[in-house]
Amino acid sequence: MDMTQAIILTIMTAATPLLLAAIGELVVERSGVLNLGVEGMMIMGAVAAFAIAQLTGSAGLGALGGLVAGMLFSLLFGFLTLTLVANQVATGLALTILGLGLSGMIGEAFIGLPGLKLAAIEIPLLSDIPFFGRLLFSQDPIFYTSIIAVIGVNWFLFRSRAGLRLRAIGDSHTSAHALGVKVVRTRYLAVMFGGACAGLAGAHLSIVYTPQWVENMTAGRGWIALALVVFASWRPTRVLAGAYLFGAVSIGQLHAQALGLGIPSQFLSALPYLATIAVLVIISLNRRMTLINTPASLGKSFVPER
Amino acid sequence: MRIELKKRENMSALFSVLSPFIALGLTLIAGVILFVSLGKDPVSALYSFFIEPLTEVWSLHELAIKAAPLILIAVGLSVCYRSNNWNIGAEGQFIIGAMAGSVLPVVFHGWESPLMLPLMLICAMIGGAAYAAIPAFLKARLNTNEILTSLMLVYVAQLLLDWTVRGPWRNPEGFNFPETRNFADNAILPRIIETGKTHWGFGFALIAALVLWFIMRRTLKGFEISVLGQSARAGRFAGFSDKKMVYFAFLISGALAGLAGISEVSGAIGQLRPVISPGYGFTAIIVAFLGRLNPLGIVAAGLILALTYLGGEAAQISIGITDKVTRLFQGLLLFFVLGCDTLIHYRIRLVFGSAQKGSAT
Numbered sequence: 001m002d003m004t005q006a007i008i009l010t011i012m013t014a015a016t017p018l019l020l021a022a023i024g025e026l027v028v029e030r031s032g033v034l035n036l037g038v039e040g041m042m043i044m045g046a047v048a049a050f051a052i053a054q055l056t057g058s059a060g061l062g063a064l065g066g067l068v069a070g071m072l073f074s075l076l077f078g079f080l081t082l083t084l085v086a087n088q089v090a091t092g093l094a095l096t097i098l099g100l101g102l103s104g105m106i107g108e109a110f111i112g113l114p115g116l117k118l119a120a121i122e123i124p125l126l127s128d129i130p131f132f133g134r135l136l137f138s139q140d141p142i143f144y145t146s147i148i149a150v151i152g153v154n155w156f157l158f159r160s161r162a163g164l165r166l167r168a169i170g171d172s173h174t175s176a177h178a179l180g181v182k183v184v185r186t187r188y189l190a191v192m193f194g195g196a197c198a199g200l201a202g203a204h205l206s207i208v209y210t211p212q213w214v215e216n217m218t219a220g221r222g223w224i225a226l227a228l229v230v231f232a233s234w235r236p237t238r239v240l241a242g243a244y245l246f247g248a249v250s251i252g253q254l255h256a257q258a259l260g261l262g263i264p265s266q267f268l269s270a271l272p273y274l275a276t277i278a279v280l281v282i283i284s285l286n287r288r289m290t291l292i293n294t295p296a297s298l299g300k301s302f303v304p305e306r
Numbered sequence: 307m308r309i310e311l312k313k314r315e316n317m318s319a320l321f322s323v324l325s326p327f328i329a330l331g332l333t334l335i336a337g338v339i340l341f342v343s344l345g346k347d348p349v350s351a352l353y354s355f356f357i358e359p360l361t362e363v364w365s366l367h368e369l370a371i372k373a374a375p376l377i378l379i380a381v382g383l384s385v386c387y388r389s390n391n392w393n394i395g396a397e398g399q400f401i402i403g404a405m406a407g408s409v410l411p412v413v414f415h416g417w418e419s420p421l422m423l424p425l426m427l428i429c430a431m432i433g434g435a436a437y438a439a440i441p442a443f444l445k446a447r448l449n450t451n452e453i454l455t456s457l458m459l460v461y462v463a464q465l466l467l468d469w470t471v472r473g474p475w476r477n478p479e480g481f482n483f484p485e486t487r488n489f490a491d492n493a494i495l496p497r498i499i500e501t502g503k504t505h506w507g508f509g510f511a512l513i514a515a516l517v518l519w520f521i522m523r524r525t526l527k528g529f530e531i532s533v534l535g536q537s538a539r540a541g542r543f544a545g546f547s548d549k550k551m552v553y554f555a556f557l558i559s560g561a562l563a564g565l566a567g568i569s570e571v572s573g574a575i576g577q578l579r580p581v582i583s584p585g586y587g588f589t590a591i592i593v594a595f596l597g598r599l600n601p602l603g604i605v606a607a608g609l610i611l612a613l614t615y616l617g618g619e620a621a622q623i624s625i626g627i628t629d630k631v632t633r634l635f636q637g638l639l640l641f642f643v644l645g646c647d648t649l650i651h652y653r654i655r656l657v658f659g660s661a662q663k664g665s666a667t
Contacts, residue, residue: 036453076641083309085652086644089392089453093591094644098637104630220461227454266469273458277444284450303311303652 007251008135012143013209015247017042017201020146021225022232022239023153024197029229030157031190032170032297036092037077039222040099041195045070045202047103050110050213059118063142063203070199071192073099078191082184085301100216107213115211118142142204149197154236166190170295173302183302198222220273227276231283233293242279249275311652321649326596326603328649329642330610336638346625354624355617365616367502371574372615374507375400375583377608378566379590381514382559384599388522390535391555395441395456396563397587398463399434403564404571405467406433408578411493412475412486422492426568434564435557437463442556446549452556460587468580475578486578495573507569512605514562519601531555563587584615585633592640598647611636 021038028035048069053062077095080086118140126137157163166186169176173183205217224246232238253268284290334352341351359365379396386393407430410422440459444450472484480487495505522528530551534541538548571582593611597604618632648654 080641080645083311084645084648084654085311086648090387090591090595090640091644093394094637094640097588097592097633097640101630101633101635101637105628105634108628108630220458223454223457227451227458230451230454264469264473266465270462270465273461276458277455280450280454281444281448284444284448287449290449303313 005131005134007255011244011247011251012135012139013247014250015243016143016146017204017209017221018225018228018246019240019243020142020149020201020204021198021222022228022243023146023149023236024194024201025225026229026232026234026236026239027153027157027166028190028194029298030170030234030295031166031187032173032295032300032302033081033187033191034088034092034299035074035077035081035095035191035194036089036226037074037095037099037222038092038194038198038225039218039220040096041070041073041198042099042202042205042222042225043103043216043218044073044099045199046206046217047107047110047202047213048199049203050115050206051106053116053207054110054113057116059116059207060141062116062207063118063200066203066206067196067200070202071196073199074191074195075188077195078188081301082187082191085303088299088301096222104215107215110213111215113213115213116207117211118207140204140208142200142208145200150236150240157236167295170297173297173300177302177304183304187302198225201225224272224276227280230290231279233283233289234295235293246272246275308657310655310657311648312655313652314650318650321646322598325646325649326598326607326643329596329639329646332642332646333635333639336642337635340631340634341627344627346627351621351625351627355621356613358620358624359613359616363502365620367504368616369609369612370504370508372612373608374505374511374573375566375570375586376590376593376611377511377605378507378514378569379559379563379587380593380597380604380608381511381518381601382562383590383594384597384601384604385518385522385531386555386559387594388535388599389531389551389555390538391442391445391552392453393438393441393456393556393559394453394591395438395458395460395587396559396590397583397585398456398460399437399560399563400567400570400583400587401460401463401467402437402567403430403434403560404567404578404582405470406430406436406564407568408475408486408489408571411489411572412578415487415490418490418492420492422490423495423572426493426572427565430564430568431561432564434567435561438556438560438563439553442553446552452552464581467578467582471578471580477577484580488577489572493572494576495569505569505573507566507573510565510569511608514565515601515605518558522601527554589615589636592636592643595640596643611639614639 021042025038045066049062049066052065053059077091080091081088120138120140122138127133157167165181169181169183169186177183206213228239228242231242250272253271257265257268337352338348341348359369383393383396407426409429410426441452441456444455445452471486475486477485477487495507498504498506498509530546533544534546534548534551541548571578575582589611593604593607597607614632614635618629621627622629
């Protein structure tokens, strides 16, 4: 494996959790719900995946456990915002605070233990393609899932009837409701999908990226994923591009730290966060595009009239 | 079984008062379940968590010290949240305020002047406000999402503090420990009463709460805050500027977070360290909501949340459970608060079986 391949590979590994979490949140926001709890669902996925992998001895079950944990955790958010119509921003924050606390408690028993790593799956024939085979076709299952999720979500949103309904709900839940679309049920499903993606993204951190449990190991990635959705102006393919861009930034700063360019490491560590702000600013410069793409009902509560 | 909501014609006055208490009760019940599942005696666990810290004078002072930053920050956040400005970066403004306020006692060490402390407080408020001005500017000018920018700036502030304390501001006589010089006596925030540790930060918190309560209840500005928060469009018709409100809300909350930062550093810690806050800026969000965004309610809520910090420490010592349980309690409390607030605006009905036919008419 040459140097370029190695660097691209690390960028892909860094990008995968961002991509998964962002693609899930994209569907949630397209349905008109703003779930700021991505960080909380991710960390729950991370701790559940690590714990289940430890207890069962199977990293695969761990990944599945992370996915389920994220999904169950998102139901809390769904119940509060969709059934009890609580404020979405505040509830999302609550989910993050709760997730960080609960994962810290669950994870305490697992601190310092060597983790299990999810094995890569080599796809026959395709993985033999020079250069690209190694990068694209001998990866871990979560990477494949993230790519399939982008393609699937893109198809679902823009090519399927159900996706059209979901977008209609996001743009005007009152009109969609009047047309007989099940607003609350669809939103529940969207929120659960977002939770599953965030949970799997967290699982990637604790059983692929750095197979160990560290408190707060998501380190703001959930929030960066939220920013990516805005950056991508709610389009799956742009989320893909954005996630890899961010993967490159975070790997770039790690390499710069290793080289010791005389720049304090803290400044380099701040780069991904500053890049997030920069990207948000750049995207908001084009106000018309943001206005056109933002789901019009985003963050607004819906109570069906009876 | 389904849950149906029916909008009340008027806000329920009863539930506006009751909902925080119901939420507290539910949190306690969740606590019992948690402790039982951990195999601890729930009564003694809850006692050491919530009662024991209140039984001794020194721990009451600790309570006030912990409540001070929470109240100061949350009072500022209440202005933000009421006016629909989602500043969730108070933790960063707290840190930058603490750093700005520490320039005098650290860099100009040995400057002996009675002006030291007042200038420190002012610098801290300016520092916090300036840091909050970044997301405010981006929101007012470019419509950039303030939730994400203010939060990202928290991470940046934490890293900046870390670098400063390990780098340029490290104590030259400190055996290479990552901390600044100890503040000189004239840079230490005095105690309110001689016999206890409570410093003036708690006094500032009470004053800030009273002043903002007056502004919100009795002045046109307060009216403007809530009108713009409920509907920016209606506010514009009334001649209020939603852009100016963005700055107003962020600058006030930033300044108060900065004041909280320097009060903590100068009153409780006495120097800068790589970590100066156990997440006060985030816990204050819970305080703001538990206090129903009312500055006086926030004083009570701040004391309750401060108790969870002390309770966590006490429970770790006396019954040997991790102090992580504190964060869990805090998160649960916010959940219950938000859930119970539904009762204020809606009647909740449980519907059994399928109600499809009935609702079609």
